[in-house]
Amino acid sequence: MHFQNTRAFAAETDARDPLKKYKEEFIFPLVNGKPVIYFTGNSLGLQPKRTRKFVEEVMNDWGEMAVEGHFHAGKPWWDYQERFAGPLSRVVGARPSEVTVMNTLTVNLHLLMVSFYRPHKARYKILCEAKAFPSDQYMLQSQVKFHGYDPADAIVEIAPREGEHNIRTEDILAKIDETGDELALVLMGGVNYYTGQVFDMKNITRAGHQAGAVVGWDLAHAAGNVKLELHDWDVDFAAWCSYKYMNSGPGNASGVFVHEKHHEDTGIPRFAGWWGHNKERRFLMEPQFDPVRGADGWQVSNLPVLSLAPYLASVEMFEEVGMDALIAKRDTLTTYLEFILEQVDAAIPDSTFEIITPGNPEERGCQLSVFLHGQGRPLFDYLMKNGVVTDWREPNVIRLAPAPFYCSFEDMYEFGQILTNGIKYLSARENR
Known part of the structure; x- marks a missing residue:
């Protein structure tokens, strides 16, 4: 696929995504009133909306049957x-x-x-x-x-x-x-x-x-x-x-x-x-x-x-x-994220960062670990305050995991815009 760093390309790719409906199956935290771009499925996945029904089913069976739920619940507990x-x-x-x-x-x-x-x-x-x-x-x-x-x-x-x-x-x-x-x-x-x-x-x-x-x-x-x-x-x-x-x-x-x-x-x-x-x-x-x-x-x-x-x-x-469909989207989505990162790095002087995850798709899943040689922890803090949920690992790494169930191509594009703005903002602040 020939990638483009444009919202139109990302939206068009999402429109063709056979898994696109599953993003609506998850509950997203809000930052500044907007759903976050969630990159930490490698730490804690988002809550599926259907989860509540499964838990309430057990709670109802417990309340209505007590110990008999082990054998007579809709999904008996003993097996x-x-x-x-x-x-x-x-x-x-x-x-x-x-x-x-x-x-x-x-x-x-x-x-x-x-x-x-x-x-x-x-x-x-x-x-x-x-x-x-x-x-x-x-x-x-x-x-x-x-x-x-x-x-x-x-x-x-x-x-x-x-x-x-x-x-x-x-x-x-x-x-x-x-x-x-x-x-x-x-x-x-x-x-x-x-x-x-x-x-x-x-x-x-x-x-x-x-x-x-x-x-x-x-x-x-x-x-x-x-x-x-x-x-x-x-x-x-x-x-x-x-x-x-x-x-x-x-x-x-x-x-x-x-x-x-x-x-x-x-x-x-x-x-x-x-x-x-x-x-x-x-x-x-x-x-x-x-x-x-x-x-x-x-x-x-x-x-x-x-x-x-x-x-x-x-x-x-x-x-x-099925895993095959998830992996197919994972590979394309992660490669697009890699492309966005490279585009950002090339466009901004002295913004150098290094992807330390293998470039070969056979040697990685959906996580890209990025070593920040320029802006460090302040850039991570900026991302979090602006609706990008990622995580920080010492000494200077952010981990980005675009889980295919609930991350979109437009998320990757939007992340690139927020990342670019963050680097420019922090650079300007340092040069005052």
Whole structure:
């Protein structure tokens, strides 16, 4: 597509967008009386309008039936999570039995590591990316300490080369090969939260297995954003939050994937709980744990149905649209945003900023991380005050994530105008 930095071009492109109606499905905050341009779906997705209906349905059933809602609600609570299996399996490229929802992201990663991080004297190291999201760093450090190892020795980090922002796949594969027989687990973020780089999960998983390691992925920034084929890639396990691109509400429930090759291994270590027990025998109150065959066998507690209801509302939209259509719009929309940024940078002297997200669409989702070499935090503050909701990451990065469900091409054009005005305003203020 030949892009143009004009409102007419953006409006015409929106008119042809097969997903354009979904923007009306979301609630936008207002700044100065106008809906914001929302770029932080990589942190917290907007609220779908249909969410309220799903929550009120649970509230009404609770009020009218109380405990009987477990079995007689319109969507019975005792198997509420099963409604996610089919739609979520299509989002992450899995089989329905390989997917469940429960707890929250870091809790689930800890629970999965009980099963899949089984270190011993010869094989105990974990490979992850340098500067992973702090929650993952803390989790990994606490896990290796729990098993009696020194994080400085047991955690192997792979970083970008000097002067580069992104980690080369060949460097990851080389580090896996170098760690060799000492490598117990590869556990990385599928998409780096800071740069927006999408890692080559297929080949990294294959290399980890060839080294004799288990391979898992934190998909917080990947689920609902990038193409995933977890079953075909032979990933051992994965988890993701639901409140970013999947729009389920702040701090909400997490999705879990466990490959079916592990389902029949009833002796695999896990922290068991009642809700992971054989569904057909759960209410017999048996003393010995008999796990459900599938990802549901990793569940621990009774389901937080009020939390799952907003997630189910969003999953319904993903099922309507499909990941292929979302990714097609994502790629065009993100490339248009990249074009707008380049146009702004070229038009204003000394406004230089650098996009540190990979330029190859195969190596990014919808996030562009922009390193500001000129105006820094004051430019971010200007954007926020003028209706552009983005986020700031030290030392000098703003992250822009045009989620395809609710961002438009005209949003990208309008952002370019606000950005240009902000740079000019701040420059003039500095030169007074």
